[in-house]
Each structure stands twice: as C-alpha cells, then as structure tokens.
Amino acid sequence: MxxxxxxxNWIRKDHFRFFSAFEExxxxxxxxxxxxxxxxxxxxxxxxxxLLYLHKSLxxxxxxxPFRYRIIDGEVWRYDTIHAAATINRPNGTFGFGYMDFYxxxxxxxxxxxxxxxxxxxxxxxxxxxxxxxxxxxSALPWLNFxxxxxxxxxxxxxxxPKISFGRLRDEKERKIMSVSIHVNHAxxxxxxxxxxxxxxxxxxxxxxxxxxx
Numbered sequence: 702m703x704x705x706x707x708x709x710n711w712i713r714k715d716h717f718r719f720f721s722a723f724e725e726x727x728x729x730x731x732x733x734x735x736x737x738x739x740x741x742x743x744x745x746x747x748x749x750x751x752l753l754y755l756h757k758s759l760x761x762x763x764x765x766x767p768f769r770y771r772i773i774d775g776e777v778w779r780y781d782t783i784h785a786a787a788t789i790n791r792p793n794g795t796f797g798f799g800y801m802d803f804y805x806x807x808x809x810x811x812x813x814x815x816x817x818x819x820x821x822x823x824x825x826x827x828x829x830x831x832x833x834x835x836x837x838x839x840s841a842l843p844w845l846n847f848x849x850x851x852x853x854x855x856x857x858x859x860x861x862x863p864k865i866s867f868g869r870l871r872d873e874k875e876r877k878i879m880s881v882s883i884h885v886n887h888a889x890x891x892x893x894x895x896x897x898x899x900x901x902x903x904x905x906x907x908x909x910x911x912x913x914x915x
Contacts, residue, residue, distance in 0.1 A: 720888035729884035761902040767890035772861040787839035789821040850882040
C-alpha cells in the first residue's frame with residue numbers, strides 16, 4: 702500500500718522542487734559499520750551473514766520514513782513497506798537481479814530470500830526484476846574494501862529508489878568492520894535522514910534477535 706503526499710503542504714516542498722530539477726539528484730556517502738555482533742550471531746545460528754545484515758538494513762530502512770518515499774509521475778508517495786532488489790552473484794562470476802520480500806521475522810525473510818537466490822543462481826542473464834518502486838537497490842562487493850562508490854545511471858529513467866552497497870568484511874582490532882555505501886535522492890531526503898538510517902542500522906547490527914516492529 703502507498704499514500705500520496707500533498708507536496709504543497711509538505712515541509713520539504715521547496716527542497717523537493719529544487720532537487721527534482723537536477724539531472725542528477727542523488728547524493729551518496731560511504732560509512733563503516735561494526736558487524737562484530739551480527740557476524741557472531743550468523744555463525745552461532747548457522748545462517749547467511751549476508752542475509753542477516755541485509756535483513757537488518759531493511760528493518761532500519763523501513764523505520765526511517767524518507768527511505769519509503771518514492772517519486773512516481775512527479776508525485777511523492779509514501780509506501781507502507783519497502784523490499785529488496787539485490788544483485789545475486791553466481792559462481793561463474795556473473796550476477797543476476799533478485800527480488801526479496803521484506804518480512805519482519807528474519808526466518809521468514811531468510812526462507813524466501815534463499816529460494817530467490819537459488820533461482821537466480823540457476824539462471825543466466827540479468828533477469829530484470831519487475832519489483833516496482835517500493836524497493837531498495839542492493840549490491841554487495843565482498844572482494845573490495847572501498848571508501849567511495851558510484852553507480853551506473855540511466856538519466857532518461859526517473860529513479861528515486863535508494864541504493865545501498867556493502868563492501869568486504871575486514872578485521873580491525875578484533876572488530877568486524879564493513880564499508881556501506883548509501884545513495885539517495887536529495888529531492889526526498891537529506892543527510893540528516895541518512896545519518897538516522899546509519900545510526901539505526903548500527904544499533905540493529907549490535908544486537909541479536911531484531912524485532913522489526915519495535
């Protein structure tokens with residue numbers, strides 16, 4: 702479900718109209734997050750570390766309202782829930798696009814996501830997802846420790862979906878650290894909202910048994 706925002710009475714009316722006129726309205730930051738607890742949790746539960754940190758990022762994104770805003774035909778809509786459109790790496794070095802529904806419970810999310818991962822791995826080509834606008838575009842580069850990142854963009858296509866990319870997990874003074882790149886449409890949110898997401902995500906990474914509804 703989604704609800705249209707009355708732009709004329711929106712506190713970000715001027716910001717929206719200003720940045721919507723840009724050819725490139727996206728801005729991005731790269732931050733380090735501490736994954737020590739979540740990595741330990743994944744090992745203890747014998748579950749995918751990737752799916753666990755991905756799920757926690759979706760929990761955080763769903764909690765921070767601007768991450769659920771999308772621009773459709775010049776109007777701003779707020780979705781009730783957003784999901785994941787993620788690149789899935791194959792053993793042959795290629796990747797395909799996969800769609801993963803968000804479930805508050807990690808076990809529900811994990812089961813559905815694993816089915817999608819196996820489907821993509823058994824296929825060829827990109828398999829463009831018809832996931833719609835209520836997704837975050839995710840990618841993982843587990844081979845690289847990056848400090849910045851840019852994205853391929855089709856400027857002829859209006860895009861307002863946030864893009865989040867994860868880097869290589871590395872050891873720093875007995876901690877597990879990972880780079881995370883976050884690109885968002887400035888017409889819909891500002892640096893303050895990205896900081897809210899990062900702070901929320903780090904709290905979730907620091908804890909076991911995420912309650913997505915809390």
